Amino acid sequence: MSARNKPSMNAVEMRRMKASLSVIFFALLILFSIWFVEMDIFELIQSMPIFFHFLFTDFFPPNISDLDTYIGPVVDTLIFAVVTTSLSSLLGIVIGFCMAHNTTPHPAVRIFFRGIIAFLRNIPFLVWASILVVIFGVGTMPGLFALVLFGTSFLARVYAESIEELNKEGVEALDACGASYLQKIKHGIMPQFLPSFYSWTLFMFEINIRASAILGLVGAGGMGSILKQTMDLFQYGKTSTIIAIMVILILMVEYVTNRVRERLI
16 A cells, blocks of 8 residues: 555655745746846835935825816827727737638738737837837827737737637538638627627727826827926926826726626626
């Protein structure tokens, strides 16, 4: 009996050893990273009183004297998010169908679009905005293009993954009945895919609200432009007001999108 239990005991010991080695490895990795970036914990602790003094002396209370001037940028931010989400979802769903292995017209098309999306997705949207500002100049157009590129690359990937995870039995039944490619998409794929489409598109709208709020930091319009202006002029009371408006706006958008998601899904 003990001989039979011996292999299982060895397996348990091996798992414990692997777990211990993994913990030691990650602990050493964290320590090496702290040493490599020259992070000084004591300096961080000593700087905390300066940080809180700056926060509660210069940032608070918020300056609400020019509150009406922020209405325009807030509307711009919402319109940014609506336009970019709409364009990104349209482009993303077309590319997503081309990327998914069960809906792509040809394997070469799938590889082609996956390569393009992988390239676009690995460049942060702020980098895209900075590049487009150099090309088109300061304004809303660079921010619009940057969010469309970012949103399309993100949605195309999650749409494709959602399509690949769908139940294949319905599509196989349509295929056996001699349905065309478009008929299989319409009757076999879309009814199953719509809940994921609604969920990911609403999530992208929330992301675009946050992203469009900070695009002004690189001169691409939105609320970030006023945020940068007030910080450059050391008007930190107005800066805290803008940050508060951004937080309230994001929370409101999250609440609305969650309610919409509950009704649609």
